[in-house]
Amino acid sequence: MSLDEYRKREFKQVGTRVRRPDGVDKVTGRAMYGADATAPGMLWGRILRSPHAHARIRSIDVSAALALKGVKAVVTAEDFGVPEDDFTRDVQDNCMARGRALYDGHAVAAVAAVDQATARAALKLIKVDYEILPHVTDVDAAMQPGAPVVQEGRVQENVPKGFSDNVTAHFEFGHGDLDAGFAKADKIVERSFKTAATHQGYIEPHACLASVTSDGKADLWCCTQGHFYVRTLCAGILGMEASQLRVTASEIGGGFGGKTTVFIEPVALMLSKKAGRPVKLVMSRDEVFRATGPTVSSSSDIKIGMTKDGRITAAEATLRYQGGAFPCGTTEFGTQAAFAAYDLDAVRTYGWSVMTNRPKEAAYRAPGAPVAIYAVESVVDELCQHFGLDPLDVRLKNAARKGTKSSYGPTFPDIGLVATLEAARAHPHYKAPLGPNQGRGLSCGFWFNFGGNTCVSLNVNTDGTVGITEGNPDIGGSRASISLMAAEELGIPYDNIRTIVADTSSLGYNDVTDGSRVTFAVGLATIKAARDAVRKMCARAAKIWGIDEEAVQWKDGAAVPAGPNAGKFPPMTLAEIAAVSAETGGPIAGHYEVNADGAGVSFGVHLCDVEVDRETGATKVLRYTVFQDAGKAVHPDYVEGQMQGGAVQGIGWALNEEYIYGEDGRLQNPTFLDYRVPVASDLPMIETVILEIPNPGHPYGVRGVGETGIVPPLAALSNAVSHAIGLRMSELPMSPPRILKALGGS
């Protein structure tokens, strides 16, 4: 790990709340989102989806649809090849069912037509002969031997015998002697939990425009968190070379992990290839709910032992993740994250990946961690309650810190958990009085964060301004943060810099905007690219002054002689150097490429007060405070926004959001009416406290902040509700009917 990047410094611009570069376009409706792309001769695509949870596709008759005037192409799985590697094949099969429809909403055919009405009419003319098969949607039911098997032959070797073939993977992490640990406990609590699947709920539905030409070149415009990865997947599925497929990311109306893969893009490309014209595909909200990736649902068993003075002696978690109709990519993260906040002598976590007849899960902010930590933090709270101990004291007593061997293996470097807990304890919220039927809950949260492949170019314009070209769609304000870091490094005003997100032909490979990586990794690459440009500008000044390059240094936005021996020259500003660049060697640009390591983990603590109406089971969130370590908050507004947004999504998960399946295996609530994300009037202002414990792996100390914030709310709410009603809740969401039932009121 590169843990020696950080240098303490006084910031001039980083840490200020500058104007956002995308703000005007977004509030005036000028921003170009996925569905805003159009092309001459464009056709409209539309997808036919399975109404069954599980069905063999005996045949698909598209002749009547093809015969309809205005229909230019019809696509089914037969038009695609069969990719060799499991992963690409799963992605493709999820975009277009091959042989079997695996969930309600699974795509089975698609059309391209001259207008939307014709496309809609054409879908009605496609005859699919289905043989309905038994289905399973619940994680525990799907694990039982004898459960309907979603896909055969996907079980990894290390999965013990005795389960359904739906159980595809098993993970185990931890260290120490559990039996000895539990023997030392004064009290052991064992409890089981369930959580419902939730959707990222981004406002913008998936949309793309694909144009494949007869000479084999293709362009794709789409809303995605990672257009380089879209290129990899689509090129793999369509058998194209990367150089021939250029992908451009649109402005994005939210992703939260849900736009880290493809659902419609390969289909649009195939339709365009067959029709010979550009094809636009835009999902409806119903399609987004039924056929993109919500996150996992889960079932878990937690066992924790504690001494009466609050030291955890042993901890064990078994986590079962339902990941939809394909092997699940989330289980391992959750299994690792469960006890990350604790310094434990004996700990073990077991994770199980389970397939069901539901849409394939996709990443959702800190994938896997919220449901695992929800269960763990609920049991820790119950133990605190049992002994009458202060829950913050107990967490401080057991907190992971620098040098702690984490529950998932590595030893932590500098981390911010203790500082975060202490900030929560010192905050007036923690001491504020509570009224009747009110309760306070708290929870720790954690996320690993990621670095990854990153490539940045920084061009110094001859008028003294700077353009930055980077390859990560901006979901959380990264263009502002990147410009700020470059301004800091170059010593020029923020307003003189414009950062753009370039297409896949303009830069080397950039990993997806995920893992809270962009401000960390793209920021790091930007700082290094700026330093590269600075070196070159110093060289130009040296040339002009006729002195050695080493005798020039960069100070406050200008080249200056390094010391008295270098000679006496007035400073040359960036603008002055840029203005004469044609005479000193041509354009000036800085570059940096890296597979960034050293993304520091981020901890958070949430405090939450609720009031429960005992006659209706309704929960009102009265007060909510987020404490989180940001390493360095480059643009504090955006950091607060991430902390607030994560909290709100977690509150929705805890209280009302859920995928509801009927007996028939069909999703019953694919609308924002019945899939209830919190609305503004449901929430108090979410208060935020940013901690800055520098990440040793970043020049400015930056840690990712995008994901940790969704982790604590589930347990914070559950603990608060449990205190308010005097009963321990163990299932999410805690919807009013569920709370009223627990209270015995209905």
Place this chain on the structure above:
Amino acid sequence: MRYLAATTAAEAAAALAAETGLTRVLAGGTDVLVQLRSGLVEPELVVDIKKIPGMREITAEAGGFRIGAAVSGAEIGEHEALCALWPGVTEGVQLIGSTQVQGRCTMTGNLCNASPAGDAVPSLVAANAVARIAGPQGERDCPVAEIPSGPGKTTLKKGEIISSIFLPARPGRASDAYLRFIPRTEMDIAVASAAVSLELDSGGTVKTARIALGAVAPTVIAVDAAAALLVGTRLDDGTLAKMAQACEAVCKPIDDKRGTVAFRTKTAGTLARRAALIAYARAGGSR
């Protein structure tokens, strides 16, 4: 699909009566447009009634108010005298949707959409409101309670439209209240709801009472047995508990993603009790 902006109620009625295919009346369109966009209905004819004179007016009549069928929720909310006379009705209307939806949605559209969960309907039923209907055969009046006949269905005959709703005069010590339960605070649909309208004597004893429940049966239902329990009382706790039980006894809700039978039933009783207390206080009663 054809669109007609009618200029008289008779023209609207005639066009609707003549059309053999599916029709929709367009008031605020906050139900109709959603249904069109989602492909739920594909009507042959849509008749807009907003251009018909009088449809967008609230007029005082016989001590009460006549509310045109195309008056928006926001306009109702801004009418002080109407809000003072029938606060339960106007608060029900104003719960519909959001600020944006309020600018378009109508009380009559809410009634004719015939959802058992419509927020304007229970209070209208409790108020004994009367709908004026224009049809191919001329005009007729009909109690609002008799308009819905089941989810999405009304007793309106082919070609009939509602032109206005009449809220009658009421004595001094009288008022009403409406409450709904939704899991969120707005942008949601009632899981259960209750409207209570009360008239008190000079001593604060209930003289007459009407109770209507929403979202617990195929249509909004008036619960006369529960209302009768309130008469002659000052809403003591024992009476309220019995009244809530009487409400629960008539609930026949569906069990679905929005709420269980047990939850809807229990909550309807709770809301009726709470709404009765609000209406009582508004009417000047003190327990």
